[in-house]
Amino acid sequence: MTYPDSQVQTFVEQHFVPVRLVLNDDAAKPLFRQYGVLWTPTVGVADRRGKLQYQSPGFLPPTALLDAMRLGLGRALLAWARYDEAAEHFGSVADTRSAQAPEALYWQGVAWYLKARRRAPMMVAWNRLRAEYPDSVWALRVPPNQETFEEQ
Amino acid sequence: MTQPLILWRTDMAVAQAEAQATRRMLLIDFSKQH
Numbered sequence: 001m002t003y004p005d006s007q008v009q010t011f012v013e014q015h016f017v018p019v020r021l022v023l024n025d026d027a028a029k030p031l032f033r034q035y036g037v038l039w040t041p042t043v044g045v046a047d048r049r050g051k052l053q054y055q056s057p058g059f060l061p062p063t064a065l066l067d068a069m070r071l072g073l074g075r076a077l078l079a080w081a082r083y084d085e086a087a088e089h090f091g092s093v094a095d096t097r098s099a100q101a102p103e104a105l106y107w108q109g110v111a112w113y114l115k116a117r118r119r120a121p122m123m124v125a126w127n128r129l130r131a132e133y134p135d136s137v138w139a140l141r142v143p144p145n146q147e148t149f150e151e152q
Numbered sequence: 153m154t155q156p157l158i159l160w161r162t163d164m165a166v167a168q169a170e171a172q173a174t175r176r177m178l179l180i181d182f183s184k185q186h
Contacts, residue, residue: 003158003181004157009157009158012158012179013158015176015177015179016176016177016178016179017161017167017170017171017174017176017177017178017179018158018159018160018161018178018179018181019160019161019162019164019167019178019179019180019181020160020161020162020180020181020183021162021164021180021181021182021183022183022184022185023182023183023184023185024184024185025162028162031164032182035180035182037182040182040183040184041181041182041183041184042182043179043180043181043182044178044179044180044182045177045178045179045180046177046178046180047171047177047178048168048171048172048175048176048177048178049168050164050168050178052180053177069179072177072179073177076177077177
């Protein structure tokens with residue numbers, strides 16, 4: 001795993017309580033089953049009740065791992081109705097224009113909708129998603145019958 | 153390989169209590185010793 005990267009270390013220390021569960025450890029093994037983790041390495045983000053909110057399987061280079069951690073943190077914050085913080089992390093990933101940017105824009109739209117309970121803010125992110133990543137599976141998740149939404 | 157500086161916790165219950173106190177989320181590294 002790419003944890004020796006200093007940017008990754010800093011992000012982990014700033015935002016998470018880091019836990020390492022090793023499959024060979026008898027005490028940790030049941031947690032793999034409990035969380036439905038089928039493959040190592042997997043990076044997960046869980047909330048303080050221990051509910052897993054996000055999984056990222058396999059190895060990732062540092063910049064992609066950083067994006068995955070931001071996405072996971074955003075998803076967990078979303079589940080706890082911390083919409084502004086979630087949207088901020090999704091926005092950081094979107095601005096990198098990395099491979100994970102389309103997923104980040106999708107969830108940024110969700111965060112903005114859940115905060116305002118209005119479509120207009122959501123469609124700002126989703127229109128950007130459709131414009132910048134039209135071939136992404138995340139753009140396909142936006143209902144196709146919605147034409148480009150003009151903010152009112 | 154450089155020694156990682158991250159202080160990994162290994163006890164979920166302890167980590168959850170820390171997360172509760174600091175309003176942080178848990179980053180879980182599921183790994184295997186080779």
